[in-house]
Amino acid sequence: MKEEVVRVLESIGIKTDIGKIEIPENENFGDYAFPCFDLAKIENKNPVDLAKEIVKKIQVAKFPLLVKVEARGGYVNFFLYWEEIAERVLKSIFLSKTDFGKGKRVMIEYSQPNPVHPMHIGHSRGTFLGGSLANIYEYLGYKVIRANYMNNIGLQVAKLVTAYIMWANKKRPKGKPDVWLWELYVKFHEEMKNNPVLEDAARENLRLFEVDKNKEIVKIWNRVVKWCVKGFIETYRKVGVKFDVYFYEHDYRELGKNIVYDALRKKIAFKSPENTIVTDFRNSDIPNTVLLRSDGTGIYLTSDLGLTVHKFEKYKLDKSIWAVSSQQNLHFQQLFKILGLLGYPWIEKCFHFSFEHVNLPEGKMSAREGRAVMLDEVLDKLTKLAYDEVNKRNPKLPRYKKLKIARQIGVGALKYAIVRIEPENAITFDWKQMLNFEGNTGPYIQYAHTRCVGILKKVKNFKPNFRTTKMNEHEKNLVKEIMRFNTVVRNSLNDTKPHYICNYVYDLVTTFNLFYEKVPVLKTEDVSVRNFRLTLVDATREVLKTCLNLIGMETPEKM
Numbered sequence: 001m002k003e004e005v006v007r008v009l010e011s012i013g014i015k016t017d018i019g020k021i022e023i024p025e026n027e028n029f030g031d032y033a034f035p036c037f038d039l040a041k042i043e044n045k046n047p048v049d050l051a052k053e054i055v056k057k058i059q060v061a062k063f064p065l066l067v068k069v070e071a072r073g074g075y076v077n078f079f080l081y082w083e084e085i086a087e088r089v090l091k092s093i094f095l096s097k098t099d100f101g102k103g104k105r106v107m108i109e110y111s112q113p114n115p116v117h118p119m120h121i122g123h124s125r126g127t128f129l130g131g132s133l134a135n136i137y138e139y140l141g142y143k144v145i146r147a148n149y150m151n152n153i154g155l156q157v158a159k160l161v162t163a164y165i166m167w168a169n170k171k172r173p174k175g176k177p178d179v180w181l182w183e184l185y186v187k188f189h190e191e192m193k194n195n196p197v198l199e200d201a202a203r204e205n206l207r208l209f210e211v212d213k214n215k216e217i218v219k220i221w222n223r224v225v226k227w228c229v230k231g232f233i234e235t236y237r238k239v240g241v242k243f244d245v246y247f248y249e250h251d252y253r254e255l256g257k258n259i260v261y262d263a264l265r266k267k268i269a270f271k272s273p274e275n276t277i278v279t280d281f282r283n284s285d286i287p288n289t290v291l292l293r294s295d296g297t298g299i300y301l302t303s304d305l306g307l308t309v310h311k312f313e314k315y316k317l318d319k320s321i322w323a324v325s326s327q328q329n330l331h332f333q334q335l336f337k338i339l340g341l342l343g344y345p346w347i348e349k350c351f352h353f354s355f356e357h358v359n360l361p362e363g364k365m366s367a368r369e370g371r372a373v374m375l376d377e378v379l380d381k382l383t384k385l386a387y388d389e390v391n392k393r394n395p396k397l398p399r400y401k402k403l404k405i406a407r408q409i410g411v412g413a414l415k416y417a418i419v420r421i422e423p424e425n426a427i428t429f430d431w432k433q434m435l436n437f438e439g440n441t442g443p444y445i446q447y448a449h450t451r452c453v454g455i456l457k458k459v460k461n462f463k464p465n466f467r468t469t470k471m472n473e474h475e476k477n478l479v480k481e482i483m484r485f486n487t488v489v490r491n492s493l494n495d496t497k498p499h500y501i502c503n504y505v506y507d508l509v510t511t512f513n514l515f516y517e518k519v520p521v522l523k524t525e526d527v528s529v530r531n532f533r534l535t536l537v538d539a540t541r542e543v544l545k546t547c548l549n550l551i552g553m554e555t556p557e558k559m
Contacts, residue, residue: 178231
């Protein structure tokens with residue numbers, strides 16, 4: 001609606017933008033206001049007189065959404081025709097998805113757990129933020145490719161493989177495979193404190209795998225990684241996460257090495273006295289980094305160079321987004337810098353979506369030391385808590401339905417708790433807070449959707465009415481919140497801020513609850529008014545469902 005106000009002002013020759021349009025605190029002063037003070041200075045006029053001049057020039061009859069304009073204390077106040085606006089907004093809510101991104105392809109790479117131990121609660125942030133961003137892009141019409149990149153060739157994997165050879169060779173995992181392997185991984189690091197030579201053994205196994213391609217080591221290595229990824233997929237299934245493609249670092253190591261040699265030929269990299277190949281970022285505030293070790297083995301950046309080129313060549317991307325924690329900020333600066341120096345034209349389409357870590361109250365998590373809260377553990381506790389509540393409120397429901405609803409509530413609670421925090425802010429994991437279903441939480445939002453569904457079920461079929469003769473304050477406020485939805489989704493995409501959806505949906509639920517408390521819906525005798533209010537409830541349900549889907553949450557039938 002601010003755009004409509006700008007359009008009215010431009011019709012009389014005043015150039016402005018929506019950032020200058022204000023919302024008066026007192027609704028008696030209109031729905032929107034244009035302050036005349038800056039313009040008055042430019043035109044050397046009194047702002048009060050200028051506001052009066054502007055009001056006289058505006059032809060209200062030309063704008064169907066405009067009821068009247070008034071001058072008050074240096075402001076031009078705009079009063080809008082909310083009954084007309086409500087009809088347009090409510091009808092638009094039930095239309096198909098936007099084609100804003102039609103014909104454009106975006107790849108979002110997220111989650112990326114190292115295949116050496118189960119996913120801990122820290123992995124949930126990248127997984128849920130990346131998933132939510134992918135949902136937002138998809139809703140706005142983009143062709144989205146959800147990618148997961150497995151670091152299956154790093155030194156940490158070499159340590160796990162070495163531990164497996166030493167203490168579990170030829171054995172198969174018992175129980176969830178990633179949990180079983182984690183025990184070996186922790187044991188290796190404990191033993192390494194007293195026997196540092198174990199790291200040399202791991203480095204040698206890495207060399208045998210990557211450079212010599214020793215058949216026996218390759219066989220064991222791939223088997224261990226496969227088992228760990230199998231455990232990840234079990235966890236992804238629990239949280240309703242799927243990927244279109246899995247990339248494995250090893251598959252792009254040779255391509256990355258070719259790019260490194262190309263950088264060496266073009267003097268974008270140089271050989272150090274230690275015989276490593278190092279970037280040459282002279283005249284740049286980005287520090288140099290090793291691209292290839294002296295023994296011929298690469299590093300994570302080596303493979304990332306190869307994978308990035310592969311992404312754009314194979315998938316013809318309009319944009320590539322990496323949802324990776326801020327710990328890798330320098331890595332992406334170096335990755336994008338060297339690809340830019342090599343002249344790849346699509347480098348401007350690369351974007352790092354950075355976010356802070358999830359920490360424990362006592363500090364940073366460390367899976368190698370066995371100090372981490374595992375994602376499976378959190379999900380199990382949340383689901384059990386939700387099941388107890390569902391069982392208490394719906395004792396006659398079949399057990400399988402209770403379990404399904406409990407899972408939807410538990411997973412939704414975790415996703416909302418993670419996504420709603422601004423990416424730039426670190427999260428301190430708190431069991432008490434995580435298990436709290438009251439206040440600004442996922443279950444609170446899910447319950448509002450369930451309430452909307454329950455209201456509509458009581459009337460079965462009703463004839464939608466998108467227009468009423470006179471709206472009250474609470475109806476108007478609910479329409480205003482519903483109207484904000486598309487702008488919030490666009491801003492979430494443009495700013496790469498999925499938490500905007502959480503902020504918005506909480507405001508919508510708060511406004512809806514007040515509307516339902518103050519305005520009779522089912523008990524309204526006037527059929528036309530009743531159907532209009534039911535249409536408001538239905539539109540709220542539709543927006544809530546869409547927001548929950550954008551966050552990655554499901555909508556339980558009962559709570």
